[in-house]
Amino acid sequence: MTPKLEVRDVTFSYNNDVTVLKDISLSLNDGELVSLLGVSGGGKTTLFNVIAGLYRPQQGQVLLNGEDVTGQQGIFSYMLQKDMLLPYRTVEDNVALPLIIKGTRKKEAREIAGRHFEEFGIDGTQKKYPAELSGGMRQRAALLRTYLFSAEVALLDEPFSALDTLTKSEMHRWYLDVMDKIKLSTIFITHDVDEAILLSDRIYLLGGKPGTITDEIVIREPKPRRKDFNLTEEFLQYKREIISKIQGT
Amino acid sequence: MLLLAAWQLICTFGNVPKYMLPSPQDVVKAFQSDWQLLMSHARVTLTETLIGLLLGILIGFLMAVIMDRFIILRKMIYPLVVVSQTIPTIAIAPLLVLWLGYQMLPKIVLIVLVVFFPVTVSLLEGFSSVDADTVNLMRSMGASRRQIFRYVKLPNSLGHFFSSLKISVSYAVVSAVVSEWIGGTEGLGCYMTRVRKSYSSDKMFAVILLISAISLILIWLTSVLQRACMPWEKVNKYRSH
Numbered sequence: 001m002t003p004k005l006e007v008r009d010v011t012f013s014y015n016n017d018v019t020v021l022k023d024i025s026l027s028l029n030d031g032e033l034v035s036l037l038g039v040s041g042g043g044k045t046t047l048f049n050v051i052a053g054l055y056r057p058q059q060g061q062v063l064l065n066g067e068d069v070t071g072q073q074g075i076f077s078y079m080l081q082k083d084m085l086l087p088y089r090t091v092e093d094n095v096a097l098p099l100i101i102k103g104t105r106k107k108e109a110r111e112i113a114g115r116h117f118e119e120f121g122i123d124g125t126q127k128k129y130p131a132e133l134s135g136g137m138r139q140r141a142a143l144l145r146t147y148l149f150s151a152e153v154a155l156l157d158e159p160f161s162a163l164d165t166l167t168k169s170e171m172h173r174w175y176l177d178v179m180d181k182i183k184l185s186t187i188f189i190t191h192d193v194d195e196a197i198l199l200s201d202r203i204y205l206l207g208g209k210p211g212t213i214t215d216e217i218v219i220r221e222p223k224p225r226r227k228d229f230n231l232t233e234e235f236l237q238y239k240r241e242i243i244s245k246i247q248g249t
Numbered sequence: 250m251l252l253l254a255a256w257q258l259i260c261t262f263g264n265v266p267k268y269m270l271p272s273p274q275d276v277v278k279a280f281q282s283d284w285q286l287l288m289s290h291a292r293v294t295l296t297e298t299l300i301g302l303l304l305g306i307l308i309g310f311l312m313a314v315i316m317d318r319f320i321i322l323r324k325m326i327y328p329l330v331v332v333s334q335t336i337p338t339i340a341i342a343p344l345l346v347l348w349l350g351y352q353m354l355p356k357i358v359l360i361v362l363v364v365f366f367p368v369t370v371s372l373l374e375g376f377s378s379v380d381a382d383t384v385n386l387m388r389s390m391g392a393s394r395r396q397i398f399r400y401v402k403l404p405n406s407l408g409h410f411f412s413s414l415k416i417s418v419s420y421a422v423v424s425a426v427v428s429e430w431i432g433g434t435e436g437l438g439c440y441m442t443r444v445r446k447s448y449s450s451d452k453m454f455a456v457i458l459l460i461s462a463i464s465l466i467l468i469w470l471t472s473v474l475q476r477a478c479m480p481w482e483k484v485n486k487y488r489s490h
Contacts, residue, residue: 052389074391084383088404088481097400101392129484149390 002066003027004185005051005076005153010060011210012043012050019210020046024060026204026213028153031183035190035200037242043211044189048155051187052076064152077149081158083142085130091141092117092126098149113148119181120144121174136167140174147184157189172198173227180224197238198230205245215245271451276458279451286440287459293435295463297353297425301360305417308361309368316369317376317402318394334366338427346432356428356436363424364417371413375406408482411475418467426460 005028013019020043028034036044049055051062053073062070069075077098085094092110099109117123122133122140130138139159146154160168160175176199179186190196196203197219205215219238221229229235253273259265260272267275280287312330316323338359345355379402387397429438437456444452476482 049385054385054389073389076389078386078389080382080386082382084380084386086383086401086404088407088479089400098390101387101390101396101400129481131481131484 004030004032004065005187006061006063006066007047007051008061008063010047010050010057010062012046012055012057013210016058021050021057022210022212024206024211024213028185028187030185032201033179033186033188033199035188035196035203036206037190037193037196037203037246038206038211039246040191042206042208044206045157047206047211048078048157048187048189051155052078075150076153076155077146078155078157079139079142079146079159081160081162083130083135083138085138085141085145087130090127090129091122091133094130095141095145095148098145113144116144116147120178134167135163136171139163139171143175143178147182152185154184154186155189156186158191159188160195161190161192168195175199176223176225193239193242194230197235197242198225203242205242207246217242217245268448268450271454275451276454279449279455280458283452283455287437287456290435290437290440291459291463293353294422294425294429294437294460297356297428297436298360298421298463298467300353301357301425302364302418302421304357305361305364305421306368306414309365310372312365313369313372313376314398316373323373330366330369333362338363338424342428342431345428351432351434356425356433359428360421360424363420367413367416367420368410371409372406375409376402378409379405407475407479411471411479414471414475415468418471419464422460422464422467 007024007026010021010024011019012021024047026034026036036047038044046055050057053062053069053071053075056071060070061068064075085091086097089097092113093106095116096104096106096109096113099112100106104112114126117126120140120143122137122144125133125137125141130141133141143154143156143159146156160171163171172195188196188199200219201223203217203219204213205217206212207214217238221234226232257273260270260275271279312326316326341362342355342359345358349355349358383401384397387401392400425436426438426441429436430442433439437460441453441456444450444456
């Protein structure tokens with residue numbers, strides 16, 4: 001089976017000078033959530049920008065359903081730690097923006113967006129401005145915007161790292177719940193080991209300078225995950241394994 | 250109120266000649282006697298101001314858009330724009346009259362010259378202060394340059410634009426009056442030169458008050474327009490405190 005998304009031998013350097021990424025290869029299957037785990041400044045975000053088509057790699061390819069889409073924009077959407085909701089648009093109009101950009105009429109775009117508000121747990125915020133929402137709610141809206149942009153693959157770059165611990169664990173539960181419904185194939189960047197184990201099907205460890213994929217870990221815990229999965233012995237074992245691998249390299 | 254009362258008292262009992270300092274009562278009387286005349290002059294001044302403002306905003310907007318789009322043009326034009334603002338209005342006004350006649354045209358040109366600058370500068374500032382990550386996100390969604398402009402840059406600059414517009418509006422009224430001083434047959438500025446020459450200080454005060462009132466009303470209208478164009482401001486301000 002061809003993977004949904006494949007990154008093949010990507011090497012990237014800024015201005016052909018310092019190599020940031022070297023021979024990166026990874027794959028993402030349909031409906032899967034794969035994490036990229038690594039220290040900050042290790043090139044994770046750069047890799048995202050390459051996949052999103054904002055940067056062109058010196059070597060290698062990005063394939064969607066087996067088709068070369070290297071350097072093409074408008075295919076993958078991503079979501080960052082900052083929600084980047086536009087303060088002057090209502091939540092509804094923010095979320096519908098990717099559809100409007102693609103040429104959908106405003107009214108219709110609002111309607112399509114409106115269908116998902118309940119599913120994403122933000123029903124009732126349609127006519128509000130982002131400033132009226134809490135951080136967690138804003139990230140939900142941002143994820144819905146990402147989802148409406150492309151149901152193919154979503155790139156999430158530390159989406160929950162700016163939230164406080166309680167909101168964060170609430171968001172994790174919400175996220176697994178939503179993903180269970182919409183089955184969005186996702187690449188998830190994080191530097192939080194717990195978060196990676198909790199959410200992912202597989203984890204790639206990105207490390208070194210220039211950044212390379214040093215390891216791949218499969219989390220065999222079935223989805224939807226148990227409520228107390230992060231308190232189990234298996235969870236701790238995964239955590240030990242990952243930490244020793246990160247320190248070992 | 251106290252100030253007004255003191256003023257009236259000084260004029261009544263202080264034996265100040267009327268041509269030096271008219272009392273508030275005199276000013277009110279001047280308003281009454283010259284009301285019709287003041288209104289017909291005000292109409293001319295207001296027309297010039299509004300046409301000049303609209304043209305100035307339009308030109309300022311276009312210049313900002315062009316300079317934002319083409320960096321090379323920005324480097325070429327921006328210094329010229331700044332230099333254009335260092336020329337004293339009072340010096341250029343007579344030249345404009347000489348070149349363009351005694352009608353409305355030189356007045357409008359002067360207003361445009363004064364108005365476009367704050368508009369251009371503030372819009373450029375607004376355009377270039379957009380969040381780079383947001384622009385990247387829009388690009389990743391496949392947004393065209395025009396769409397990024399429409400959905401991100403333009404609304405992002407509205408706040409800047411309206412602040413500058415309030416400045417522009419008051420400048421526009423003053424410029425209209427100044428250019429009418431220099432040459433012309435109608436307008437509050439003309440009226441001003443006439444009453445000055447006849448030492449009718451009461452009428453002078455009346456016309457000054459009228460000009461201030463016009464400026465204030467225009468500034469107030471700008472605020473009303475701003476609130477209508479930026480409904481989110483109310484929410485955001487309330488939330489950020």
